[in-house]
Amino acid sequence: MNTQTAQRTTEISQVITPEELLAHWQGHRGLTRRVIEAFPEEQFFKFSIGGMRTFAEMTMELLAIAGPGLREIVSGKTSELKEHIEHGNKKAKLLELWDATTEEINRLWPQIKPKDFHKTIKTFGEYEGTVQSSILYFIDNEIHHRGQGYVYLRALGVEPPAFWER
Amino acid sequence: MNTQTAQRTTEISQVITPEELLAHWQGHRGLTRRVIEAFPEEQFFKFSIGGMRTFAEMTMELLAIAGPGLREIVSGKTSELKEHIEHGNKKAKLLELWDATTEEINRLWPQIKPKDFHKTIKTFGEYEGTVQSSILYFIDNEIHHRGQGYVYLRALGVEPPAFWER
Numbered sequence: 001m002n003t004q005t006a007q008r009t010t011e012i013s014q015v016i017t018p019e020e021l022l023a024h025w026q027g028h029r030g031l032t033r034r035v036i037e038a039f040p041e042e043q044f045f046k047f048s049i050g051g052m053r054t055f056a057e058m059t060m061e062l063l064a065i066a067g068p069g070l071r072e073i074v075s076g077k078t079s080e081l082k083e084h085i086e087h088g089n090k091k092a093k094l095l096e097l098w099d100a101t102t103e104e105i106n107r108l109w110p111q112i113k114p115k116d117f118h119k120t121i122k123t124f125g126e127y128e129g130t131v132q133s134s135i136l137y138f139i140d141n142e143i144h145h146r147g148q149g150y151v152y153l154r155a156l157g158v159e160p161p162a163f164w165e166r
Numbered sequence: 167m168n169t170q171t172a173q174r175t176t177e178i179s180q181v182i183t184p185e186e187l188l189a190h191w192q193g194h195r196g197l198t199r200r201v202i203e204a205f206p207e208e209q210f211f212k213f214s215i216g217g218m219r220t221f222a223e224m225t226m227e228l229l230a231i232a233g234p235g236l237r238e239i240v241s242g243k244t245s246e247l248k249e250h251i252e253h254g255n256k257k258a259k260l261l262e263l264w265d266a267t268t269e270e271i272n273r274l275w276p277q278i279k280p281k282d283f284h285k286t287i288k289t290f291g292e293y294e295g296t297v298q299s300s301i302l303y304f305i306d307n308e309i310h311h312r313g314q315g316y317v318y319l320r321a322l323g324v325e326p327p328a329f330w331e332r
Contacts, residue, residue, distance in 0.1 A: 013280040015182050016298050024302060049215065050320030114179040132182050136190060137330075140309050144329055147313025154216030163310055164303075 018117075022109045025139050026102065027166030032062065032142055033098055034161040035149045036091060043156055045089045055152055058145040059094055060085050065138050067101040069123050073131055074111040081124040184283075188275045191305050192268065193332030198228065198308055199264055200327040201315045202257060209322055211255045221318055224311040225260055226251050231304050233267040235289050239297055240277040247290040 016024070036044070036059055045056045053061075064083045072079055087093040117132040129137065153160040182190070202210070202225055211222045219227075230249045238245055253259040283298040295303065319326045 014180060015184055015187055015280065015283045016302075018181055020298070021181055024299075028306075049317050050323070052317065052320050114181065117181045132186070133190075136182075140194070141329070143306050143309040144313040144316070147310040148317050150310070151215050151218065151314050151317040154218050157216070163307070 018109070018112065018114060021135065022106070025135070026105065028139055028142055028146075029066070029098070029102060029105075031161060031163070031166055032059075032146045032149075033095065035146055035153070036095060036098070038153055038158055038160055039091070039149075040156065040158070041089070041091050043152075044091055045087075047152055047156060049152065049155060052148065055145075055149045056087070056091075056094065057083075058149065059098075060087075062142050062145065063094065063097050063101060065141065067104045069134065069138055070105055070108050072123055073116075073121060073134065074108050076121075078122070078125045081126075184275070184278065184280060187301065188271070191301070192271065194305055194308055194312075195232070195264070195268060195271075197327060197329070197332055198225075198312045198315075199261065201312050201319070202261060202264070204319055204324055204326055205257070205315075206322065206324070207255070207257050209318075210257055211253075213318055213322060215318065215321060218314065221311075221315045222253065222257075222260065223249075224315065225264075226253075228308050228311065229260065229263050229267060231307065233270045235300065235304055236271055236274050238289055239282075239287060239300065240274050242287075244288070244291045247292075 036055070039047075039055055045054055048054050060083050063085065064081050068079050068082070071077075085094065085097065112131065118130050120128065120130055121134060122128045123134050127134070127137070150160045150163075202221070205213075205221055211220055214220050226249050229251065230247050234245050234248070237243075251260065251263065278297065284296050286294065286296055287300060288294045289300050293300065293303070316326045316329075
């Protein structure tokens with residue numbers, strides 16, 4: 001079997017290609033960015049329901065996971081989960097980090113080779129899985145918290161961006 | 167290239183295999199089932215925040231999508247999105263349909279061949295995409311609404327099941 005044939009076999013039989021998974025993730029991250037933007041600044045840092053975290057705190061968790069998590073995946077070096085960011089109650093600060101993470105993800109992504117997606121890893125020294133299950137977890141966790149952000153927005157009388165627009 | 171070699175190439179270079187995607191979906195569906203169970207029956211059908219739907223209404227949407235959507239994918243026959251179910255305000259009725267859907271998904275899943283995941287389809291005669299993007303949408307939509315269910319539970323003083331347990 002020559003390399004070209006192998007390559008073609010891989011492409012036509014992929015459930016989802018690496019490029020599609022990246023676009024899927026970034027599509028979700030773009031929507032989450034619009035949810036952050038939709039929050040009135042004060043409520044972004046203050047509002048919560050039922051003793052849950054503010055959307056700012058959830059956003060910091062997402063920032064702590066996405067870039068650092070992918071960095072761990074490509075470098076193999078363990079890091080700690082650092083969810084605290086000095087933001088001075090400014091959404092702009094977190095949006096700036098959001099955009100830097102978007103670029104970092106695009107830059108690091110091609111370093112994951114197709115055969116790497118089933119390597120086992122332990123992200124943040126704690127969460128065992130494969131590369132693919134870890135990345136899906138990052139995405140799912142973002143969708144989960146963003147869904148909570150939608151309820152906060154609705155409770156604040158703010159129309160959230162459409163879920164299906166990526 | 168013989169079939170066995172091709173098969174092996176496909177397996178080792180898959181980002182996510184069909185079997186893994188099924189397990190991923192069913193893992194999420196199992197968690198959503200526990201969220202439904204966690205709701206006090208009355209509040210499941212009544213409680214909402216900010217003018218949003220009740221978790222019962224969201225559950226009916228999820229039931230309207232999962233089984234019927236996968237049936238469309240494997241049969242190629244378009245159906246309408248039917249979100250209304252006669253439930254008589256009984257969670258047991260929706261849980262019964264949930265479990266029937268779980269079995270139906272397991273039964274239909276092997277009919278999707280690896281090469282089918284990139285076929286284009288229009289689910290419910292409206293939503294254009296590929297088989298993989300449609301299935302991911304079904305899953306993401308469930309995570310999104312379940313995240314909202316978590317806020318409802320917290321607002322009701324009920325501890326939701328752990329997000330990471332599948």
